[in-house]
Amino acid sequence: MAAPFESAFTEYRSLHEEASKYTSESAPRGILEGGSVRSIHYRDEEAIYIKASHDRVTVIFSTLFRDETDRIFGKVFLQEFVDARRRAIQNAPQVLFRNDAPLEIQGEKGLPQGKGEVGYVTFVLFPRHLTPQRQGEVISHIETFRDYFHYHIKASKVSFSFPPPDRKWTGKAVNHSCMHEQNPRPNTLAPYTNNQVTTTPPQRKA
Numbered sequence: 001m002a003a004p005f006e007s008a009f010t011e012y013r014s015l016h017e018e019a020s021k022y023t024s025e026s027a028p029r030g031i032l033e034g035g036s037v038r039s040i041h042y043r044d045e046e047a048i049y050i051k052a053s054h055d056r057v058t059v060i061f062s063t064l065f066r067d068e069t070d071r072i073f074g075k076v077f078l079q080e081f082v083d084a085r086r087r088a089i090q091n092a093p094q095v096l097f098r099n100d101a102p103l104e105i106q107g108e109k110g111l112p113q114g115k116g117e118v119g120y121v122t123f124v125l126f127p128r129h130l131t132p133q134r135q136g137e138v139i140s141h142i143e144t145f146r147d148y149f150h151y152h153i154k155a156s157k158v159s160f161s162f163p164p165p166d167r168k169w170t171g172k173a174v175n176h177s178c179m180h181e182q183n184p185r186p187n188t189l190a191p192y193t194n195n196q197v198t199t200t201p202p203q204r205k206a
Helices: 003-019 029-033 068-087 135-142 145-161 167-182
Strands: 037-043 046-052 057-065 094-098 117-125
Touching: 003 029, 003 037, 003 046, 003 057, 003 135, 057 068, 057 145, 068 094, 068 117, 068 145, 117 135, 117 145
Parallel strands: none
Antiparallel strands: 037 046, 046 057, 057 117, 094 117
16 A cells, blocks of 8 residues: 555655756746645545645545544544644644545545545645655555544543543542551451452351
8 A cells, every 4th residue: 555655755756856946936837736646445435645746745534434423533633633733743744634625636536425424634744754764654654544543533432431430439438548547457358358369268266
């Protein structure tokens, strides 16, 4: 699956070299518009689209949300990408999310039309991400994004399905533990505690 990415990276370097010969006003239209869109239909109703330009490579994931809850969790998760870039990781790729097809792939044939709602996640890779030294690492990370994304959506739903602990009983347990620390009592259950395994209980005296 890495071949279309490698091809797009190579086309970016070619377009970048050609664009350096012109000013932004005098550059031919073909250089400004970028190369053709490469598509990877890796699932029945989802795909990856890759488009090289002279100053960036745009990677677009079409992903299907089977229910509204998935979409909500997905938006929250992607917002963390945006906030992290603003706060601390200034050199991270730009991440965008939208419900309709981005401009780069509008007019492409075979855009996903699944039963659920389709969303589009866009990564914008800038020249600092496109160096030959980083190419393998960047491709390896980005081509597995879809699995990473939906894994965290499912994990978040599972964690929210469990009820929170009862604070009332939690407080009682803490108080009970403190009382025993202040007034220790003989441990009559020693055979069953202190990390010891006892197969038979102690015998009572006649």
